[in-house]
Amino acid sequence: MNKSELLYKMSVRWVIALKEEAKVILDYYEMALINKKTLYPIYKNIEETHWLILSGIGRHNSAAATSYLYTISKASKWTSWINIGIAGSGKGDYGNIYLVDKIFNQNSYITYPATMPKSNLPKMSLLTTDIPITDYSSKELIDMEGSAFFDIASKLTSKEFICIMKIISDGPENNIKQLTKLRIIELLKLNLTKIAQVVSYYENLSENENQIKAKPDIFFKISSNWHFSVTQSSQLENLLRRLKVFCDNNEIMDLIKQCKSSSSVINSLNNKIETNKVNWSDV
Amino acid sequence: MIETIYIEKKIKNHPRTKSILKKFKKSRFIEIDKYAEIFNKRNQNFRIQKANPNLILAHKNDGFVLRAPEGFGIGSSKNFYFSHMYNCIYDCRYCFLQGMFSSANYVIFVNFEDFDASIKNVIDQNINSKITFFSGYDCDSLALENVTGFAKHILPLFQQYPEVDIEFRTKSIQREPFMSIEPMKNVIMAYSLMPDLMSSSLDNKVPSISKRIQVISDLALRGWKIGLRFDPLIHGEDWKSLYENLLEKVYNSIPLESIHSVSVGPLRFPKKMFKDILKLYPDEPLFTSPLASSKGVVSYDEKIEEEMSSFCKTLTLKYLDNSQIFRCYA
Numbered sequence A: 001m002n003k004s005e006l007l008y009k010m011s012v013r014w015v016i017a018l019k020e021e022a023k024v025i026l027d028y029y030e031m032a033l034i035n036k037k038t039l040y041p042i043y044k045n046i047e048e049t050h051w052l053i054l055s056g057i058g059r060h061n062s063a064a065a066t067s068y069l070y071t072i073s074k075a076s077k078w079t080s081w082i083n084i085g086i087a088g089s090g091k092g093d094y095g096n097i098y099l100v101d102k103i104f105n106q107n108s109y110i111t112y113p114a115t116m117p118k119s120n121l122p123k124m125s126l127l128t129t130d131i132p133i134t135d136y137s138s139k140e141l142i143d144m145e146g147s148a149f150f151d152i153a154s155k156l157t158s159k160e161f162i163c164i165m166k167i168i169s170d171g172p173e174n175n176i177k178q179l180t181k182l183r184i185i186e187l188l189k190l191n192l193t194k195i196a197q198v199v200s201y202y203e204n205l206s207e208n209e210n211q212i213k214a215k216p217d218i219f220f221k222i223s224s225n226w227h228f229s230v231t232q233s234s235q236l237e238n239l240l241r242r243l244k245v246f247c248d249n250n251e252i253m254d255l256i257k258q259c260k261s262s263s264s265v266i267n268s269l270n271n272k273i274e275t276n277k278v279n280w281s282d283v
Numbered sequence B: 001m002i003e004t005i006y007i008e009k010k011i012k013n014h015p016r017t018k019s020i021l022k023k024f025k026k027s028r029f030i031e032i033d034k035y036a037e038i039f040n041k042r043n044q045n046f047r048i049q050k051a052n053p054n055l056i057l058a059h060k061n062d063g064f065v066l067r068a069p070e071g072f073g074i075g076s077s078k079n080f081y082f083s084h085m086y087n088c089i090y091d092c093r094y095c096f097l098q099g100m101f102s103s104a105n106y107v108i109f110v111n112f113e114d115f116d117a118s119i120k121n122v123i124d125q126n127i128n129s130k131i132t133f134f135s136g137y138d139c140d141s142l143a144l145e146n147v148t149g150f151a152k153h154i155l156p157l158f159q160q161y162p163e164v165d166i167e168f169r170t171k172s173i174q175r176e177p178f179m180s181i182e183p184m185k186n187v188i189m190a191y192s193l194m195p196d197l198m199s200s201s202l203d204n205k206v207p208s209i210s211k212r213i214q215v216i217s218d219l220a221l222r223g224w225k226i227g228l229r230f231d232p233l234i235h236g237e238d239w240k241s242l243y244e245n246l247l248e249k250v251y252n253s254i255p256l257e258s259i260h261s262v263s264v265g266p267l268r269f270p271k272k273m274f275k276d277i278l279k280l281y282p283d284e285p286l287f288t289s290p291l292a293s294s295k296g297v298v299s300y301d302e303k304i305e306e307e308m309s310s311f312c313k314t315l316t317l318k319y320l321d322n323s324q325i326f327r328c329y330a
Helices: A005-009 A021-028 A059-073 A146-156 A180-191 A192-212 A217-225 A229-242 A249-256 A264-275 B013-020 B046-051 B113-127 B150-159 B196-202 B208-224 B240-254 B273-281 B302-317
Strands: A010-015 A042-044 A050-054 A080-088 A097-105 A123-128 A141-143 A162-170 B004-008 B028-032 B057-060 B078-080 B106-109 B132-135 B163-170 B189-193 B227-233 B261-268 B268-270 B293-294 B297-300 B326-327
Touching: A005 A192, A010 A021, A010 A059, A010 A192, A021 A080, A021 A192, A042 A059, A042 A141, A050 A059, A059 A146, A080 A146, A080 A180, A080 A192, A097 A146, A097 A192, A097 B028, A123 A162, A123 B028, A141 A162, A141 A249, A146 A162, A162 A180, A180 A192, A217 A229, A217 A249, A229 A264, A249 A264, B004 B013, B013 B057, B028 B057, B028 B297, B078 B227, B113 B132, B113 B150, B150 B163, B163 B227, B189 B208, B189 B326, B196 B208, B196 B240, B208 B227, B208 B240, B227 B302, B240 B302, B240 B326, B261 B302, B268 B273, B273 B293, B273 B297, B297 B302, B302 B326
Parallel strands: A010 A050, A010 A080, A080 A162, A097 A123, A123 A141, B004 B028, B004 B057, B057 B106, B078 B132, B132 B163, B163 B189, B189 B227, B227 B261, B261 B326
Antiparallel strands: A042 A050, A080 A141, A097 A162, B268 B297, B293 B297
């Protein structure tokens, strides 16, 4: 399988609050505004592997945009979801990027995102608030979207496919009032290499899961030649997954070419499994 | 390397928590209220987590000692099990844990003293019965011994009850604390074994069969009683010669008088569990075996099960007494 075929199978969705936070990402992943009227601005690359939505500020916007992007982009169960943006902090280093592994909001509801394993990026907890906060004391990271993004994204996929990254843009010694659009773009640009490394992990994760979970190609061929009930379809899919470990597609088609009905297809495939002896020296 | 350790607030100052955390100086510690906030939540992917599991230190509130399922035992009239840990550092493709939990993170319950109290209570209530306890049903009983120290903790309790048996079932090559203390007659060191060829494909991250046999031999020579667990029995090309070689090698490597019992058990999954595991590992050669579903259980055909069990039993009878051989169906 060549690189372009692989890329078509992975799938990443970005939820970002501000255009300035998204600019560097849009350029790097070559995403352009989609040619369609949408509730929120949505961008995608030509291969349609990366989609990005500009949610605007706040938890409600972030939740709605995440859900909206899921529907519009037909994201799968193995799509990786990424939220990146700037954050205030009373503890971290200005300009540095952090992975988020604990989120709480002002009503004390706490969630624990999984993070990319073996990453060199430091990790911090995130407080998502409904109003801007300038009292940074004792807070690791502060934003206005993270918890809502995570709550919705974790209904759409496994939590291992969700990533929140924050870049510290303001704090006790860096007044938020001095933060400009250009400075935000600059902060993202300075961290682009690290962002790309993290995203590469999530691209691979999505690609691998797609290969594992996608129905075997031959399933569609067989389904178009015989009529299977819903239960039989599920049986067929399971049998084909097991058979393709030791049979190629031609062998499978040879097995069933004389079958007159879907049940005889299932029986033939079942018989093949029932007589298989695993050769452990070949495994 | 454990990257993140989640610690329940309730036990953050427990001496055992502190001692465990000292062993993970580079890990990130996160306080949580209850382990269920992290463990076994919906929308988790066991296979992805298994590649880099995190650790959760928790307090167990109840269910310290449970009755072992029917068909799980080595001769006692009553069998009980307890698990100071959920999940395992090994990654065996036939293991039921991968279908039982949605999370692959390890949970260690640090309140060992509550296990002690429950075990004593069960012993007191069954004073007239022959009972056996099995350590580590939901985990490998010794694989993380150097972190938990559970075996070291629980052995003195069983010294007080020489009439009550305890089995530590493991695939690890952990020798301590057993090489450093006097052997106990009521302790069975039980090892799961299968032919090397199968093990190298199915027992991921597990010490090799030859290393396990070496440890069994060392512990036997030290005076510990040994349990041999050919469970699950795995079918395939040349299974007879593979099992014959394994059994001959084992029985010729360890002193036969040290063998407490041998059990053979078929490969079995509850139907729903098999479906979940197949979804996780659809390319696994084990699942291309002639496995069929009957009465809610996925297993080899009854004829295959019977043939394999009888074959192993017949070979074992050349070395051991029939009373030492058990069939496990759980």
